[in-house]
Amino acid sequence: MRGLYIPSAPVLGNISAGAGGGADLSDIDLTAQTLDSRIKYQCASNHAYYAADGTIQFAEPDIWPLEYRDGVVVGRHEPERQATNLLTHATNFGEWRAANSSVTNSDEMLFANEHAQFVTATATATYTRVYQTPALAAGDCVFTLYVKPGTTSYLHATLEDSTRQNSSHFYADLIDKTGGIISAVGSLPVVVAVREFVDGWFIVTATASLPVSSSYFVYFGAAHTAKSVAATAGDSIVVGFAQVEQSAIMTSPIHTDSASTTRAAAFASVRIYPGLSGLRITYTDGTTDTVTLPAEAGDWYQLPAPALPWSTRYIRRISYFKE
Structure with missing residues (x-):
């Protein structure tokens, strides 16, 4: 059976089970308070983010904080280079x-x-x-x-x-x-x-x-x-x-x-599974990046460093798909 991609819904098709038994292919919500377990984030330094109280604050190492505008959650910033x-x-x-x-x-x-x-x-x-x-x-x-x-x-x-x-x-x-x-x-x-x-x-x-x-x-x-x-x-x-x-x-x-x-450089990685074709990364500016996964992609895909200045856009959602 060929896979079917529906935004905000699980991917259907021949996706192999993960090591835990069943692959969770629902969308990853980067506006959620708790970081999804299918995301790994690493940064050895404190790093800036725009907080709910309207000030710039500094997150502890290895914490990927939520960012806000006018007190409303917008998402998380792209992992930055050193x-x-x-x-x-x-x-x-x-x-x-x-x-x-x-x-x-x-x-x-x-x-x-x-x-x-x-x-x-x-x-x-x-x-x-x-x-x-x-x-x-x-x-x-x-x-x-x-x-x-x-x-x-x-x-x-x-x-x-x-x-x-x-x-x-x-x-x-x-x-x-x-x-x-x-x-x-x-x-x-x-x-x-x-x-x-x-x-x-x-x-x-x-x-x-x-x-x-x-x-x-x-x-x-x-x-x-x-x-x-x-x-x-x-x-x-x-x-x-x-x-x-x-x-x-x-x-x-x-x-x-x-x-x-x-x-220090920051690294954010997404858990991936055999049989997936790729990921769709949705940002606050209305754009979506489509990532095609190589055949031998391993268990984790590392998100790219940003191509735009900080605070230009934030990641809101990551979706799996199979073509």
């Missing part, structure tokens, strides 16, 4: 160096029990900023900021090598949700994206290709108008988190204090 946040003091901008800028706590809380901060221009000037100079290797790089409007909805930011021969000065407009390059020198292409996150927060990413290995100036500050590096004294933005990682896509927040920190 990544390192090369910025120190990722949530405490008072520890960064400053030029014509001050840092004070706000009432906003992006992370549990941690206040986001105002970065405020203290002079009417260009490039008012807070900054660091991490050592970065040539190649892919993503600079990420989690921000809210303060007295202004505009900010500028920069990536620049230590010789100042290669730089990109760029902007983010939190009203129009747009961003782009203001000026550039040498060869440091940057693509800027501004994405709504939750509760008025925006994620600003600058995806770059660094031309040389060097210490880089990494900085940002408030701007008085869109597409500008100039601020008026008193202009402020609210910043909750900053990250620089050497990757083609941004990953989840990696909290740092006085040193850069690495999050």
Whole structure:
């Protein structure tokens, strides 16, 4: 008898019994509070997730937490590759160096029990900023900021090598949700994206290709108008988190204090059975990935690492099928 696939129903057909006697081929619900026994999840590090109370929190190692939006369960994030946040003091901008800028706590809380901060221009000037100079290797790089409007909805930011021969000065407009390059020198292409996150927060990413290995100036500050590096004294933005990682896509927040920190790779595997043709993985953005299983697939299939930035989509359901 050939198998029949019906969404949200068991697969019918010649599926061999599992080692426990009978194969459970019902859908795997990734919005359930308890992780299905047909899923194995491993991550040696604490890792970020968006919790029911509206803050980013960190799950214990080997725990695959539920994620929420507006208090409603959405699913679980895709298992991420190893990544390192090369910025120190990722949530405490008072520890960064400053030029014509001050840092004070706000009432906003992006992370549990941690206040986001105002970065405020203290002079009417260009490039008012807070900054660091991490050592970065040539190649892919993503600079990420989690921000809210303060007295202004505009900010500028920069990536620049230590010789100042290669730089990109760029902007983010939190009203129009747009961003782009203001000026550039040498060869440091940057693509800027501004994405709504939750509760008025925006994620600003600058995806770059660094031309040389060097210490880089990494900085940002408030701007008085869109597409500008100039601020008026008193202009402020609210910043909750900053990250620089050497990757083609941004990953989840990696909290740092006085040193850069690495999050271990995560691995999620699905129990599979002889006779199955594949899996269908359904996400919150309405897309479905179809996985064809090889003839000798073993007992577990490891889910792929994400191809999209963190928090873009979540896994809701995994279905078995036989063709």
